[in-house]
Amino acid sequence: MLRPEQMSRVSVTGSKRVIDDVIDAAYDHNSLHVSDYGNEYEGFTPGSSLEGAEEVNEKLVTVRSLESILDVEDADAGPRGVLEDEELEAELEDVRTRVNELDDRRNEIDDEIRELDEEIDRLSPFADLGIDLDLLRDYDTLEVVVGQADPDAVEAQLADAGGIDAFDVFAGDDAVAAFAKPADVADPGVLQDALVGVDITFLSVPEGEGSPESYLAELETEKAKLEEELEAVDQELEAAKTEAAGFLLRAEEQLTIEAQKKEAPLSFATTENAFVAEGWIPTDSYDGFAATVKEAVGDHAEIEEIERAEFTPDGDHHSESVGEAATDGGHEQPTEEPPVVQDNPKIATPFETLVQAVSRPKYTEFDPTLLVFLTFPAMFGFMIGDIGYGVGYLAIGYYFYSKFDTPGLKNVGAIGMWAGAFTVLFGIMFGFDVFGYHSYSLLGFEHWDASKGVSPAETSWAQAWLVITVLFGVLHLNVGYVLSFISNLKHHSFLETMYESGSWLLLINGLWAWVFSAHLYEAKPDLLFEAFNTALGISFTGLPETVGFLGLAAVVAGIVLLAIGEPAELPEVLSPLVNTISYTRITAVLLAKAGMAIAVNLLAFGAYMDHGHFKFIFTAENLAHAQEAGYEVVFAGMTTQGPVGIAAGLVVALIGHIVVLALGITAAGIQGVRLEYVEFFNKFYEGGGRRYVPFGYDRQYTAEE
Structure with a gap:
């Protein structure tokens, strides 16, 4: 539990005639973490992919491209089934042809719509003016400028400008057109020069004649037709997705498996006639692995347990030799840190997520997951200590655990449920606290010590x-x-x-x-x-x-x-003193969260002091009773002020406790994690272990037979 699973380094040596069968057997057993060959052995070179690897990878790229075009997700998968190579080849070509044609047409329509949008945007200001396009250009004695500006500012500027004998300004909601007759001595472009001091964006007049409104209507009609066509193409693509999604997911999985198998020899040591594959396997799985390979190829391959890694610190693992590899004629075997398979009780495995947030434990060090499981939820629960908030955390945790398939989010949900359970437990210990209210009196208890x-x-x-x-x-x-x-x-x-x-x-x-x-x-x-x-x-x-x-x-x-x-x-x-005092932050968060809950209740329901204890008021009748009895009223509360006050008080209580609930996650969660990571882990834990990635695949969409 506090150590990862023990790992053994194994070697599989055989003739190249059986390399395919050995790969299939090792892949099906799904337990060998293959080590890359690094030119350690004389006479051996790294292997090459098996025949057909390039073709498989090309098909895999095609499948993934089609999945991207159709936006295929895991939820679109159909029933599991066997996918024969001939079926895959034929159906993939049909799907590829159909989908690519539709995607090309969709892209063409998108480009056409984009061009129309640009033209519509350019024409809209002119339609707003309501002046025919041919009237805005090609004059011999007049200059015309169209732009987006304040028409009053344009008129004022032209009135003071020199070189202009006469002008007129036409304005719409979004554009201005200025017509001017230059003086005989004026240079060309005098109208535009006169407007330099105005905040104006000049617009070029589109080609065409007649009403811009009519031209704009034609463009809008053309765009609407294209959008209808685009919608039809999208519907065809959606139909193609419905028909092909299950096939594509099965094809991707099958091709991924084939690609991994065909590229496996890249990690092997090979000669012209032989190969050697080495890697790590959980020691308990070695016998089953050896039996599976033997059953597949008989005596044509030799399986050896080269070494059995022991657990030692300081980054070096001491390995107990249990066999002699047949790869190097007695040369010293290369050392390699074993991959890590964390070995924790099922109940504690969600907390591996918290540990791996720092780093995966090294093979040579203790795995703190079980200890985090035993301490983190208890620290969190103690810091909040409230039945109401605890139920909230349980609900949030259950939502994550039940709604998400991602292991990380499911683990977060499980951690949330454990934290919520301990929050409820400590809430009971602190007087059946429910959202800051001691409810033990409602259960028949006259007093509560803790x-x-x-x-x-x-x-x-x-x-x-x-x-x-x-x-x-x-x-x-x-x-x-x-x-x-x-x-x-x-x-x-x-x-x-x-x-x-x-x-x-x-x-x-x-x-x-x-x-x-x-x-x-x-x-x-x-x-x-x-x-x-x-x-x-x-x-x-x-x-x-x-x-x-x-x-x-x-x-x-x-x-x-x-x-x-x-x-x-x-x-x-002095670090033992400082580190230990750091744990008082647990009490600090406890007092802060309790104080926040009381503050929310104080605003909403009011409270008075009874021999140094807060007693919440809730109603106008209780307030009158407290005042008659001579108690010190800390705050009258909103719910004592009639129907409107009751409604406002309940809203304040709801929002306030939601805020406290959320802040509890950040405050108690962060402080608890900090104590684990900074104070505790630093004493014995480094992390940096290698992930165990067995050669194999857990099928989701396909069946082997």
Whole structure:
């Protein structure tokens, strides 16, 4: 569970006569992670694709292009079935011809419509003017300018312009036409020059004669016909999609499988007559893999387990040799980091997504997935601690889990459901909190001891949670340091392990043993000891002074070991203290979210103080009762102000709690993930493992027989 599956490096050696059969057998078993050949063996060269690979890849490109044109999705798949090569060849050509012709016609119509749109856009301002096109050009004694501008500004500018004997301006909603008779001494273009100071966009007059409105109507009619034709083509393409989608998905899958098989020898070592394929396989799968290949080719291929990788740290795996490869005449085998198959209980596998967000674990290190499963939902639930919000997170998680097929999103949904379940659990512990309201009284309980510590009378609980989260941090970090110790001990001597990991264990445990000891009791904050009485009902005055002295001795020993073995890490000597105190952010989020929920309820429903406790008002009758009893009313609340106030208060409550729900995801989620990644993982985890990609394919659309 804390380690990935054990992997074995295997070698398959055989005659090229049976290479196709070996590839088929290995592919069907779907367990061998093939290693690329890197010219390690004398006399061997990298292999080449099998005959027909280029043709298969061309067909695969065609299929994917047709899927893109038709916008084929997984949901369009029909029933699974066998697809014979002859059927694939014939139907693919028919579909390709039909779809490409329709797609070409669609592109042609799109181009024609685009050109018409440009012409319509260019003609629209002239139709707005309502002046025939031939009247806007080709004058001997007049100059004409058409543009988009403020007509008053144009008139004012022309009135003050020199070189113009007379002018007239015609304006529509979106265009202006100016006609001018230049003076005899004026240069050509005097009208346009006169308008330089005006904010105007000049328009060129289109070719043609007569009414621009009629011309524009013709263009619109032509465009409408093209759009009808385009719609008909789209309908034909949709019909083609309905008929061909299932075939295309089956064809893509079958061709993908064929292409992978035909390109497999590119990773092999080959001679003229023989081949060697090497790769990694889960050790438990080796016997089944060997039996499958033997059944396919008999004695024409030799399968060997070259090495069995053990789990050791520091990036190098120590491999136990279990066989002698027949590839190199005794040459040393190349070393390669095994791929990683995370081996976690099914209940914890969704949390692999959180771990892989940092990086996939190396084969040589502990996989923290199970530990994240045991701690992250609990931290999240504690930080929110509310039945109402917990049900919301459960619902959101279930939506993601049930509605999405993507493994990552399904895992996010499962994580959300676990977080929601723990939120409900802690909501019960905190007095059956439902959206910030203690509902235990509705269940027949007269009082409830545990609380979040937000009310003035409950501050001792807030202090207790600070201490409890510190103790949780000590435990959590100890697990990380212990895992580091175990890993290092397997690779180094005991003394070296004490330098690298034991020093930190001594530092963190010695430090906190002293903190919680009776040594210098008077100088330490009272909350360190009173928290045990508040939360656990235990009268605690500190660990014996002897334990405190031993703790100080352990701290000194840890510093000495660090100075001797890892002097570069001495500046980090206080990190056990800093990292542990960082866990108090759990309590900080708890108090912040509880305070936000109370604030929402306070605005919506009002509250008064009863011996330091918030009691929500809800109704005008309750408000009157509180005032008569002499309670301190903190805020009267919106729902006590008549029907309109009730409606407004319910809206405020709904929106406010939705905001708190959303902020809970970001605050509790981010802080929980931060504690896992930064404080915990850094003690023993590096990541950077290789993904296990077995040679094979999980069929979705086709059947083998």
